[in-house]
Amino acid sequence: MHIVSIEDLWFRYRGSDDWILRGVSLDIGRGEFVVVTGRSGCGKTTLCRCLNGLIPQFYEGELKGSITVAGLDVTKTPVSRMASIVGMVFQNPSSQLFMLTVERDVAFGLENLGVPKDEIRKRVNWALEMLGIPDLRFRAPHELSGGQQQRVAIAAILAMQPQVIILDEPTAYLDPYTSLSIFNLLKELNSRLKLTVILVEHKLEFASSLADRIIVMDGGRIVVEGDPREVFMKDLSIYGVRPPSIPRLFLKLAGCGLQFKRIPLTVEEAVNVFREVHLKVDRS
Numbered sequence: 001m002h003i004v005s006i007e008d009l010w011f012r013y014r015g016s017d018d019w020i021l022r023g024v025s026l027d028i029g030r031g032e033f034v035v036v037t038g039r040s041g042c043g044k045t046t047l048c049r050c051l052n053g054l055i056p057q058f059y060e061g062e063l064k065g066s067i068t069v070a071g072l073d074v075t076k077t078p079v080s081r082m083a084s085i086v087g088m089v090f091q092n093p094s095s096q097l098f099m100l101t102v103e104r105d106v107a108f109g110l111e112n113l114g115v116p117k118d119e120i121r122k123r124v125n126w127a128l129e130m131l132g133i134p135d136l137r138f139r140a141p142h143e144l145s146g147g148q149q150q151r152v153a154i155a156a157i158l159a160m161q162p163q164v165i166i167l168d169e170p171t172a173y174l175d176p177y178t179s180l181s182i183f184n185l186l187k188e189l190n191s192r193l194k195l196t197v198i199l200v201e202h203k204l205e206f207a208s209s210l211a212d213r214i215i216v217m218d219g220g221r222i223v224v225e226g227d228p229r230e231v232f233m234k235d236l237s238i239y240g241v242r243p244p245s246i247p248r249l250f251l252k253l254a255g256c257g258l259q260f261k262r263i264p265l266t267v268e269e270a271v272n273v274f275r276e277v278h279l280k281v282d283r284s
């Protein structure tokens with residue numbers, strides 16, 4: 001049973017002639033970590049909006065096909081109900097934080113859902129612990145760094161105990177090391193809580209080694225998808241996608257005549273591939 005199931009989804013915004021999503025079909029399993037990438041304007045954010053009901057309930061337009069999340073027809077389920085199932089984190093965390101303290105921001109969604117006070121207190125404590133930010137509890141969100149704000153935004157979503165978390169370029173405003181810490185955190189939430197993660201990212205350098213699957217979109221369609229090691233063996237430059245440095249290096253080496261059975265993604269995998277090549281040389 002898939003947690004997300006999209007069948008032949010087409011969407012165009014009201015007042016626009018262009019179809020922005022053009023026949024997207026996608027199944028995501030519970031606990032999967034999926035990275036969605038593709039050039040600007042290919043429809044990634046539009047796809048995210050279809051997964052929590054913002055499309056078509058808030059952003060109107062013409063929609064064809066079906067979207068099912070956790071067994072619910074997203075087009076017919078109130079956005080407020082979807083919000084407790086699918087959490088959404090955006091590029092700019094400050095757009096999601098507006099209370100005077102971190103604690104209040106993390107509790108906000110739960111208060112809206114009418115969760116009892118005791119339960120709110122427990123869940124806020126738990127979410128702050130999970131994100132490693134209990135010491136930020138009484139700080140003002142607008143005074144925090146971008147990375148800290150993004151952790152607060154994720155804690156606020158996590159406190160709702162969603163089944164799926166979607167992050168739409170969450171590290172767009174963060175430096176590489178802070179981005180890396182956010183990605184590692186997502187992987188931890190994914191493995192510890194079996195949370196399904198859909199991460200929209202341009203920065204594939206770090207994100208792709210966490211992914212069970214990479215999905216490349218172009219022109220409102222899914223053009224390539226699969227295990228990152230297979231995906232990066234293809235020429236993605238036509239879709240405006242730049243693979244991480246290790247696969248790029250190995251593709252270049254392959255272009256110089258070296259043969260590899262597979263393309264590694266991490267330094268550890270690269271070492272193993274080199275070992276195999278080395279052994280082959282020894283034997284001949």
Ligand SMILES: Nc1ncnc2c1ncn2[C@@H]1O[C@H](COP(=O)(O)OP(=O)(O)O)[C@@H](O)[C@H]1O
Binds near residue numbers: 016020042043
């Ligand atoms: N609210 C909207 N109304 C009309 N067109 C929109 C709206 N949001 C996005 N679009 C258009 O949809 C296309 C895809 O945008 P988007 O889904 O944001 O792509 P991405 O996230 O991949 O950059 C773009 O051409 C964009 O202008």
Ligand SMILES: [Mg+2]
Binds near residue numbers: 044045046168
């Ligand atoms: Mg976008």
